[in-house]
Amino acid sequence: MMAKSNTVSKFKQDNKTAYLLLAPIVILLTIFVVIPFFYALVVSFYDWSFYQESKFVGFRNYYLVLTDDLFLESVWTGLKFALMVVPAMLILSFLFASVVKNLSPRFSGFVKTSIYIPTIISGIVASVIFVFIYDYTAGLANYILGWFGVEPVAWLAEVRTALPSIAVPAIWLGFGLTSLIMLSGLHDIPESYYEAAELEGAGTWAKMRYITIPLMRNVILYLLVTGFTAQISQFELSLVMTNGGPLSETVTPNLYILNHFRNDVMVGNSIAASLLLFVVLGSISAVIFRVLNSEKAVDG
């Protein structure tokens, strides 16, 4: 595969063709990403309104956001949510991938296809399904609790259970892809390592501890970071399932921002909030990108 030089430099530069083929992507990105981004940057310094003259207010919007308890709470909610979803999802899919790896090829093909299906389901449909599962009187969740003689729970209406209840569909949606990425990571570990370890008398646990986990480090790290950014940004599930309730217990940062967009007075605020969030999430994904890009360049 290619090493450094990716361009056929021995052939002359071809500016015209290059610009012609690049024009669509550059124009579209400029109109729909770059301009809105700089526009947002500007608006974040204004007391902005659809209906009247905007006023320059400096960093006041940022100040207001950072001192708004509701925003800080939403960030905390987003963190709690990610902490519920990501570790659970990673552990489950790691264990499951280890099991699937040993299946006969025919059956594992079927399993891989099936577990991937939830990944392609929309947040809206997932929410509709899980709202029914959590239904107080007729839902599956309380029906199963009933087997053990436990009183029914108002899953989405109780402060204690609302956020974990939304975490479950998030895990369901992400489990398939995570497992398949784990599985392909497991397949990349040479079988000879395990054989050698077995000759030395290593048990299942030792093999996992000293071979599998260290060699899976990059995959797990990647999934951890992408998982965290994705889950902190989650808002569709809480929008549809609880609309942020009860008592804004399930308002994630993006839902906070979305709710404020609807409120004209708060537009500058919420844009400032989204830019603050952008700095954090954007730098995280920039780091991932650097790591992936550099590895690609190194072993090419």
Add this chain to the structure above:
Amino acid sequence: MKTLTATQKTIITVISALVTLAALFPLLWVAIAGFKERSEVLATPFRFFPKRWLVQNYTDILGDWTFVQSMLVTFGGAVLFATLSLAVNAMAAYVFARLDFKFKGFLWVYVITTMFVPGMAILLTSFIVVNKLGMLDTLAVLVLPGVASAGHMFFIRQFYLNIPLALEEAALIDGAGRIRIFTGIFLPMSFPVFVIVGIGSYLGYWNSFVWPTMTITNPHLFQIMQYLYTFRSERATEMGMLMAGSALSALPTIVLFLIFQRHIISGIKISGLK
């Protein structure tokens, strides 16, 4: 690897079957609930299968022209979106993978940086932009804003970088133009990467919800997720129909995935993870 004993094999097979069933269960359940009688959907005690299998909910929702229309419009939009997206991003991917030109470094950074702008930060200002362009309530507002994607471009470029130079050198020496080489050599080889990126675009479009609710008010252009969301708040009592509609809305995606599943699943390997 040590061969597993028969018991171990049975155990892992049973575990896998159970997990698979659990993963598919919510979807099966919603599809089956669509066959229940209206009063039975939320009846206690909970029953998995309907007492009587009725197609009423399915025929009702399919008889609702807004639903059918939004399925068709969303499908058409998604196919158009995926096609345009492949065209725009593949051209750029090819240029960045193979051509040498002035300002290459700058343009690369310009395009790639857009990848890190989260949608939520520009949601409102994008709305203002499309409003100023007079695009509200048109198909263009649904399709155009997402077509160019630095992420997809990057993914296709990684694939192009791995195509051996030797393949095009002969053609270049024979005097074939760059565009000829792109359409004649690169495009025909792009199938595996196009399946993954194309399905990704299709899915993103099909499942999108916030953007359509902001930009579309004309019911003729309602997108399917927007339809379901509106249905849920306006016709809250018709649970059976909502179940049937949700199941049907997932169907085209699932069929498409099943057609291309082998490419998609093997593609997870080439997504650049080590």
